[in-house]
Amino acid sequence: MSDSYLQNLFAERIGGRDYGKSTAIYKFEMIKRAKRAALAAHPGAEIIDLGVGEPDEMAYPEVVAKLAQEAGRPENRGYADNGDDVLKEAAARYLERVCGVPGIRPESEVVHSIGSKAALSLLPAALINPGDYALMTTPGYPVFGSHVRYYGGLVHQLPLLESNGFLPDLDSIPAEVLRRSKALVLNYPNNPTGAVATPEFFARVVGFARKNRIAVVHDAAYAGLVFEGKPLSFLATPGAREVGVELHSASKSFNMTGWRCGFVAGNERLVRAYADIKDNSDSGQFLAIQHAAAHAFDHPEITEAIAAKYSRRMGGLVEVLQGCGFAAVKPKGSFFLYVKAPRGAVGQGRHWEFKNAEEVSQWLITEKLISTVPWDEAGAYLRLSVTFAARDAAEERRVLGEIGARLGETAFEF
Numbered sequence: 001m002s003d004s005y006l007q008n009l010f011a012e013r014i015g016g017r018d019y020g021k022s023t024a025i026y027k028f029e030m031i032k033r034a035k036r037a038a039l040a041a042h043p044g045a046e047i048i049d050l051g052v053g054e055p056d057e058m059a060y061p062e063v064v065a066k067l068a069q070e071a072g073r074p075e076n077r078g079y080a081d082n083g084d085d086v087l088k089e090a091a092a093r094y095l096e097r098v099c100g101v102p103g104i105r106p107e108s109e110v111v112h113s114i115g116s117k118a119a120l121s122l123l124p125a126a127l128i129n130p131g132d133y134a135l136m137t138t139p140g141y142p143v144f145g146s147h148v149r150y151y152g153g154l155v156h157q158l159p160l161l162e163s164n165g166f167l168p169d170l171d172s173i174p175a176e177v178l179r180r181s182k183a184l185v186l187n188y189p190n191n192p193t194g195a196v197a198t199p200e201f202f203a204r205v206v207g208f209a210r211k212n213r214i215a216v217v218h219d220a221a222y223a224g225l226v227f228e229g230k231p232l233s234f235l236a237t238p239g240a241r242e243v244g245v246e247l248h249s250a251s252k253s254f255n256m257t258g259w260r261c262g263f264v265a266g267n268e269r270l271v272r273a274y275a276d277i278k279d280n281s282d283s284g285q286f287l288a289i290q291h292a293a294a295h296a297f298d299h300p301e302i303t304e305a306i307a308a309k310y311s312r313r314m315g316g317l318v319e320v321l322q323g324c325g326f327a328a329v330k331p332k333g334s335f336f337l338y339v340k341a342p343r344g345a346v347g348q349g350r351h352w353e354f355k356n357a358e359e360v361s362q363w364l365i366t367e368k369l370i371s372t373v374p375w376d377e378a379g380a381y382l383r384l385s386v387t388f389a390a391r392d393a394a395e396e397r398r399v400l401g402e403i404g405a406r407l408g409e410t411a412f413e414f
C-alpha cells in the first residue's frame with residue numbers, strides 16, 4: 001500500500017500511525033497458517049480440527065422454518081431498534097424454566113443483543129471512564145477488555161487455575177485496583193476451561209460486588225451446555241439482580257452462531273444503559289431472527305440434545321487422551337476440553353521439547369495433523385473442541401480412534 005496521510009490519522013487505540021505495520025502474528029493466524037502448511041505438506045490428508053469454537057451442525061429445522069415464516073411477514077421488515085416483546089418474553093420464560101430465575105420483567109429487565117460478542121463490546125461504554133479498571137478472567141474471551149482499553153480503561157487479569165476449580169481468586173486483587181474497578185466479567189460454563197461455577201461462588205461474587213461497588217457482567221454464552229444437572233445462572237443468586245446482568249446467546253446453545261442473536265438480562269439500570277448505548281450503535285437484529293431465536297429459547301430440549309452429543313464426544317475424547325498419558329478430566333460444560341500441555345514428546349527415534357503450549361499446538365498440527373488452540377496465560381494448556389466434523393456417532397468413533405492412533409505413536413512427557 002502506498003503511503004497516505006490517512007496513516008497518520010489512526011487513533012492510538014489501534015496503534016496510531018503504526019497501525020497495520022506490526023509484523024507480530026497472532027495466535028489464531030498462526031494456527032491457520034500451520035493448518036495450511038500441513039495440508040500443503042500432506043495433500044489430501046485428513047486434518048482433524050479440534051480448534052473450532054463453534055457448533056458443527058446447523059440450527060434445528062423447526063427454527064429455520066420459523067425464520068422463513070417470520071421473514072415473510074411485512075411487519076417484521078423494518079428497523080427493530082431495541083426489539084419488540086417476542087424475544088424479551090421468551091427470554092423471561094427461558095430464565096425461569098431453564099435457569100430457575102423467576103419474575104424477570106421482560107419490558108425492563110431484558111434487551112436483545114446481536115450476539116454476546118456485540119453486547120460485550122457495548123457494555124464498557126456504559127461503565128468505563130479513562131483510568132477505570134475492569135476485572136477479567138484469563139485465559140478468556142477478550143472482547144469486553146478490548147473495549148475497556150478503547151475507552152482508556154485498564155484490565156486487571158484474574159488467572160483461572162486448576163487448583164481453584166478455574167474460579168478466580170477475588171481476594172487476590174490489590175486494594176488500589178479494587179478501588180478503581182467498575183466491572184467484574186465472568187463466564188461460566190467457561191471458555192476455554194470448560195469449568196462451571198458453583199452457587200457458593202456466585203453468592204461470594206454478589207457480596208464482593210456489593211462491598212466494592214462493582215457491576216457484574218456474567219457472560220453465559222454456553223449456559224445450556226452442561227453435562228450434569230441444570231444450567232446455573234448468576235441471576236439465580238440472591239441479590240444478583242441488584243449488582244449485574246447476564247448475557248445469553250442462541251449461538252452455541254442452539255447451533256446459531258451465524259444468526260447473531262441473544263439477550264442481556266438482569267439489573268434494570270444496567271439493562272437500560274446497555275439499551276441506550278445499543279440504540280446509538282445499531283438498529284437492532286432483524287425481527288424475524290429475533291422471533292426464530294425466541295422459538296429456540298422456548299425449546300430448551302434442543303440444547304439438551306446438543307449437550308448430550310457433546311457429552312458423549314467429550315467422554316470419548318477424555319478416554320483417548322488419558323490413554324495417551326494426558327491428565328484429561330471431563331469438564332462439566334461448554335464444548336471445550338482444557339488439558340495440560342506436554343513438555344516433551346518421544347517417538348519414531350526422535351525427541352521434541354516444548355517451551356509452551358503454543359509450541360505443542362504447532363507440533364500437533366505439523367506432525368499429527370491435529371489442530372488445537374494453545375493457552376499460555378495461566379499455565380501451558382491446550383483447548384480441544386468436541387465440535388469436530390462428524391455426521392453421526394459412528395463417524396465420531398472413527399475420528400476419536402484416529403486421534404488415538406495418531407497420538408499413540410508418541411510418548412508424551414509432562
Ligand SMILES: Cc1ncc(COP(=O)(O)O)c(C=O)c1O
Binds near residue numbers: 248
Ligand atoms: C465466552 C464467549 N463469549 C461470547 C462469545 C460470542 O458469542 P456470540 O456468538 O453470542 O456473539 C463467545 C464465542 O466464541 C465466547 O466463547
